[in-house]
Amino acid sequence: MNVRRLIPAAALAGAAALAVPALTACSGTSSTGAADGRLAVTASFYPMQFLAEQIGGDRVQVTSLTKPGVEPHDLEITPKQTAQLGESDVVLYLKGLQPAVDEAVAQAGVKNTVDAATLTKLDAHGAGSHDHDHEGAHGEEAGHSEEAGHSEGDGHSHGEAGGDPHVWLDPAKYAEIAKGVGAALEKADPGHAADYRKNTDELVGKLTALDTEFKDGLKNTATRTFITTHAAFGYLAERYGLDQEGISGVDPESEPSPARMKELQERARKENVTTVFFETLASDKTAKSLAADTGLKTDVLDPLEGITGKSQGADYFEVMRSNLKNLQKALGAK
Known part of the structure; x- marks a missing residue:
């Protein structure tokens, strides 16, 4: 990140x-x-x-x-x-x-x-792409094949085989x-x-x-796409049929490129995206910048890499349920 x-x-x-x-x-x-x-x-x-x-x-x-x-x-x-x-x-x-x-x-x-x-199977989620090479890989039938073009894009090292390590979010x-x-x-x-x-x-x-709560809670939504500063939610998106769009490349606190901003604005309009998510352990500056330019709201989606007084819950289960609630609201769950 x-x-x-x-x-x-x-x-x-x-x-x-x-x-x-x-x-x-x-x-x-x-x-x-x-x-x-x-x-x-x-x-x-x-x-x-x-x-x-x-x-x-x-x-x-x-x-x-x-x-x-x-x-x-x-x-x-x-x-x-x-x-x-x-x-x-x-x-x-x-x-x-x-x-x-x-x-x-x-x-x-x-x-x-x-x-x-x-102990589980790691998926690449775009491993091998750099910065925004994944931007052209949006396939509606795949739903989320590109969702984490963050394997190199968020500056994380993702294992010897290029796997995305954020497995605990599934x-x-x-x-x-x-x-x-x-x-x-x-x-x-x-x-x-x-x-x-x-x-x-x-x-x-x-x-x-x-897992059942997430499946049931995200079964019927107005949109399947969400935008986040930290593209750590590839496994969650894959499990529940969602499409994650990460804003920035190496540093989620940096300004996205004009081309990436334009693409996200278009994507948000086409997919009826309502919300740009940021997290608790990083600045919300980028999320607010994109939201201001697109007329979107901002909210928290916590990658659960640590618990602090700012976390929306005291442990894994409480924070995951907060994430579910925030996703339901942003995606227009019915």
Whole structure:
């Protein structure tokens, strides 16, 4: 989403060197990471943290590398955090989303390391396009084949195979990841496997119900197209037959090109678009600029990369239901 700050290789190497003692001593599967005997789980950012907390319950001590309010893609790993990774019983992350985390995890060597990207199928959503190469790819029959021409376009690294990492915004895919996380916790702490299995089943049930809410809530709408500054909603759009249009290329806070602005104005008119969405962790300047030029409204569509006091809800489920409500309003759900 925002332009990432690059971390000097020397700094990463220094962090790794500082962490070596911890890495070699604490990468086993026993519950050694937490002083009170709980499983020490390190999550890369909020969606992974939420799964660990929901499935682990009081059996785990969860720490997130990405603090509330920090844009995940911009995260820089400190030597202390690299050491913390090595002391973890379980590490949960999503490869391709946070390059600094990918680097640190590769160096940590923790036995129970879970890459959420391996637990479900990642789709490209326009991977390989640059900036607005996807603009000419609008096929009505596909509905959303171009929806995330953001794979390179929003400045994110999207995995080795070019997959879009924003899978948690699709409740069905998030449920698949939840099952894999549950299995990893069972493996790391077999003495409490029954607890993890029960909590996983409950969470998957809630996610299945949320999926149904989205399907029913977005079944009949006046338009299927929505415009957003952060084109993170490719999976959500694909799951529910919507068409996502991202405004900007590398930086959603930058001004869109005149050609892109003109195209979006035409698209908004043709598709009866009413709303330009922005998010909670980035500026709404671009959204308001486009809205002012097209006579559209603005509203929040939260990519759920973190929860802050500005979030429209206290956890994943509350924010996703706020997203559904905002989409229903913008799309003219009947």
